[in-house]
């Protein structure tokens with residue numbers, strides 16, 4: 485057994501290239517090979533158990549090895565694993581589409597499937613652009629998008645074009661299409677030096693000016709509703725999303741909401757948009773859709789978007805997009821079971837006290853010497869570490885403080901992954917309260933060890 489584990493690590497190092505990873509740092513000590521999972525624990529090949537502190541990168545919902553989802557996938561496997569969705573349909577994909585529309589913000593009417601969040605966004609951008617070209621009163625000049633700084637919408641070229649995280653995106657700049665970028669409401673580091681409680685949403689006014697000036701050429705406003713996840717859990721002041729919806733309506737620009745991270749209960753409601761009763765024209769979902777089981781994504785649109793693509797065959801108005809595995813039946817079956825559990829187990833109801841518990845514990849963490857800001861939207865939280873709390877001076881990224889905290893957490897049986905200097909907490913919605921407390925205790929302990937002691941581990 486032991487040699488087998490060593491072999492696996494050696495094989496990984498010999499053959500594999502991991503995503504978003506500096507492979508030079510991929511040492512023996514660093515590699516952890518997951519063998520199986522149970523409830524909210526991941527278990528490695530050496531039988532060590534770890535709390536899944538970031539929901540296997542923000543996608544796991546009810547936990548691992550959920551009986552109902554396991555069974556749904558097995559049952560589907562005994563019928564058909566895959567058949568194409570180009571010119572054919574399949575049972576779970578149809579049923580899931582209905583269920584998605586029933587749970588989505590009112591007014592979204594059609595589901596277009598894909599395989600990842602990036603692709604769901606790529607589709608949203610293509611659809612939005614094409615909508616203005618093919619609709620009854622075409623607006624051919626509309627060919628630009630406006631998005632927020634620090635946005636993350638995926639890592640394909642289109643989704644990177646509307647992104648704004650320099651660390652990930654800078655190198656590809658020459659390949660990207662041109663966009664307008666507006667300030668992001670990063671209140672802790674407000675560009676205007678204002679306070680959230682007393683500001684007049686000056687950052688929003690910048691977006692407003694951009695849209696007012698360029699609306700003739702604007703296809704859509706692209707936004708992560710309520711919270712910019714990958715930017716470091718940057719939460720928007722309340723009413724911000726509503727203002728964006730009004731702005732889009734006022735200037736006849738579409739609103740694309742990227743609910744890839746926020747969807748399926750992560751913010752405490754089914755979708756983040758629900759909290760401001762906003763219906764986007766186009767909404768992208770992925771991560772939590774299958775409960776964290778299989779790759780699947782979807783782009784939901786209003787009927788008016790869908791209708792614009794209707795026409796005689798010879799008008800070639802069809803939406804020419806689709807991949808080999810689009811609407812994979814196994815993934816759709818998992819997603820359907822995932823959504824049924826939300827109803828059967830009242831997932832959103834039982835989540836509320838856990839959100840409160842997290843909030844309470846985070847206040848204690850906020851008081852730590854090197855914690856500059858704590859941001860929480862539902863069950864998504866970010867803890868921003870700073871070198872100097874009074875001046876908000878950040879740690880240099882090369883100090884790898886975020887990575888340092890997460891490395892320490894592993895020793896205490898917790899898997900976490902930081903975003904630069906921001907420690908991310910995003911456990912599965914189904915986590916038990918005692919486990920959630922353990923996760924928060926370990927987080928606090930590791931932040932203290934990493935930032936308050938001078939010794940090295």
Ligand SMILES: *Cc1c(COP(=O)(O)O)cnc(C)c1O
Pocket residue numbers: 599600601602603605636637638639708713714742743744745746770771
């Ligand atoms: C993760 C994420 C994406 C990309 O999803 P993938 O499935 O990784 O392609 C897009 N938008 C947001 C807001 C995300 O958090």
